[in-house]
Amino acid sequence: MAGASSGLQSKRELGKATRDAFGRALEALGADHPEVVVVDGDVGNSTRTEWFGKKYPNRFFNVGIAESNLVGVAAGLAASNKTAVIASFAAFITCNAYDQLRMSVAYPGMNVKVVGSHAGISIGEDGASQMGIEDVALMCALPGFVVIVPSDEGSAKAATKAMLEYKGPVYLRCGRPEVPKLYPEGQVPFQIGKANKLRDGKDLTIVANGIMVAMALDAAEALVGEGIEARVLDMHTVKPIDRDALVSAAKETGAMVVAEEHLAHGGLGSVVAYTLAESHPVPIRFVNLLDTFAESGAPDALLKKYGLTAAKIVEAGRSAAGAKKR
Amino acid sequence: MANNLDALLARARSIREDIVKMTTEAGSGHPSSSMSAAEVVTALYFGGFLKHDPRSPQWPDRDRFILSKGHAAPVLYAALAQSGYFPHDEIMTLRKIDSPVEGHPNMKRLPGVEASTGSLGQGLSIGVGHALAARVDGKSYHTYVMTGDGEIEEGQIWEAAASAAKYQLDNLTLIVDRNHFQQTGPAEEVLNMDPIDGKFTAFGWKTQVINGNDLREVLQALDRANAVKGMPTCIVSLTHKGQGMLNLLRRLGDTNFHGKPLPAQNLNEALAEIAAS
Structure with a gap:
C-alpha cells in the first residue's frame, strides 16, 4: 500500500x-x-x-x-x-x-x-x-x-x-x-496566517498541521460513519494564528481536536486553546506527543506507538463532539 | 599628525567624561568596562578609520563597528552622540524609561548601533555576516568587531573565528579589549584564555598585541590591519579597566569596579582625573 x-x-x-x-x-x-x-x-x-x-x-x-x-x-x-x-x-x-x-x-x-x-x-x-x-x-x-x-x-x-x-x-x-499530496498541483492557496479549510463540517473541527493534516482528513472520513461531520483546517501558520478561522469553527461546530507532531506544551494545541479560551471556549481534545521523547524505529511504528494516527484523531473527535453542551 | 593626535587625545578624554557622567546619572551601568575601550573607539570614529555618515546611518557602503561586549554601551553612545547620530544630551537619558539609550545597545531604537548585543559571544558572527555580505555585493567596506577578553570564553567566538579564516575575511578586524578583568575577578583566573594572540594565530588570523590605551599604537595597529590581505586580523588590545580614573578606583579599593557607576560624590574627582590624563 x-x-x-x-x-x-x-x-x-x-x-x-x-x-x-x-x-x-x-x-x-x-x-x-x-x-x-x-x-x-x-x-x-x-x-x-x-x-x-x-x-x-x-x-x-x-x-x-x-x-x-x-x-x-x-x-x-x-x-x-x-x-x-x-x-x-x-x-x-x-x-x-x-x-x-x-x-x-x-x-x-x-x-x-x-x-x-x-x-x-x-x-x-x-x-x-x-x-x-x-x-x-x-x-x-x-x-x-x-x-x-x-x-x-x-x-x-x-x-x-x-x-x-x-x-x-x-x-x-x-x-x-x-x-x-493534499493540494492539487499549482493550486495551493497559501497566505501566512490564514488557515486552509480542506473539508467542511458542522459537528466538529479538526485543526492540524504538518503530517497530521492527511490523518485529519482520513479521520474526518471515518467519523462520517459515526454521524459526525468534521471540518478540517490546515493550520499551516501557528504564529500568527488564524484567530478568525478558529473562532468561526468554534462557533459553527462547537467542538475541536488539535493534532500535531509535537510535544503538548507550547505547540499548536496550546495556541488554539489559548486563543479560544478567551473568545469562544468549546470542548477541545489533543493529539500530540504529550510530554515524552520518542525513540528509534520505523516511522510507521513510531507514529502508532506514540499515538499520532488517524484512529487517535477519530477517538479524540468522538470525545470532543460528545462533550458538547446539548 | 601631532595636532591630530592632540585632538584625538582630547576626544578620548571627552568620551571618558561622557561615560562617567551618563552612568552616574543613570545610577547603574558599566563605566570601567567602557573606559578601557575609549582609545580604540576614538580612533575608529574620529581617527579616520570608520567611513560613516551620521545623517545616513544605513548607508550601504559604510564601515561597520559592532560592539559585541554590549555592556560597554556607554563608550559607543558617547562616540555616536559626539558624531552626531543623535542629540548629545540624550546620553543623559541612559537606562531611563522610554529612552532609546538602553542599558545594552538596541539597533532597532538607536541610529548608528550596528548590532543589538548584551548576550556575550555573538558579535563576531554578526561581523562575519557583514563581511560576507560585502563580498557578495562587491563592496569595499570594512567591519570592525570589539569583544571583551572574558567574552572570548564563549565557544561561539571560536566558531566565528574559524569561519572568518575559512572565508579569508581581510575585510574583518576583531579588537579584543583585554582589560584583564571580568565580572568576578581577573580574566586569567576565571578561565585562562592566554595566549589570546596565539589562539587566533592558530585559527588562521593575523594578530597584533598592542597597548590599547596608547592612542598612537591603536592608530598604527588599525593601519596595519587594513593592509592585511587574505586573512582576518585580531588586535589584542591590552588595556586597563577603568582607564582614566584608575587613581580614584585604587583609592576606592576596587580596580575591577565591574558593573557599577561612580557615586555622585566621586564624579568631580573622576572628571578631574580624566582631564589631567
Missing part, C-alpha cells in the same frame, strides 16, 4: 517530502531573488539547501557544524540587506542556537529565514536525539517570529515563496519522509 513505509498510514498518493519541496523551491526562487543567501551548518544534503548552493555558489556559505555561528552569520548578512536562509535539523537549529535566535535575530527583527528539517518523530530510525519535537514551542515563544508548518509538497513550496517574500524572521518546519 502506498505510504506504508512513510509512517503516514494514508491511502493518498505520496508526494515529495516537505524538505525536498523546500529545497527545490529555494533553488528555483534563487534566480529571481538575488538578495537571497544561504548559510549551511554542513547538513545541506539533508536539508536540501545544497541544491541552491550548487546553482548559486557565490551566495552559499557552509560554516561547518556550528549552529550558534550559523545563526549569527545569517543575522549579519541580513543586517547588510540580505535575505538570509539557514537550515539545519529542527532539533539542532532551535535548541543549540536558541540564544542566538533570540538575541541576534528575534530581538533586532532580522530578515532571517530559519528552516528546521527532520522535525517530528517521523524521521524514524535515527532516534530521539535527531527529532525536533519542541521546535514550534521554542520558535513561537520568540517575539516577532512567524512559525509555519506546511503539510505537503505543494504547501511547502508555497510556504517557501511566502517566507522569502515576507520581511522579518520566519521559522519553517519541514519533515524528512515523503508525505501524501
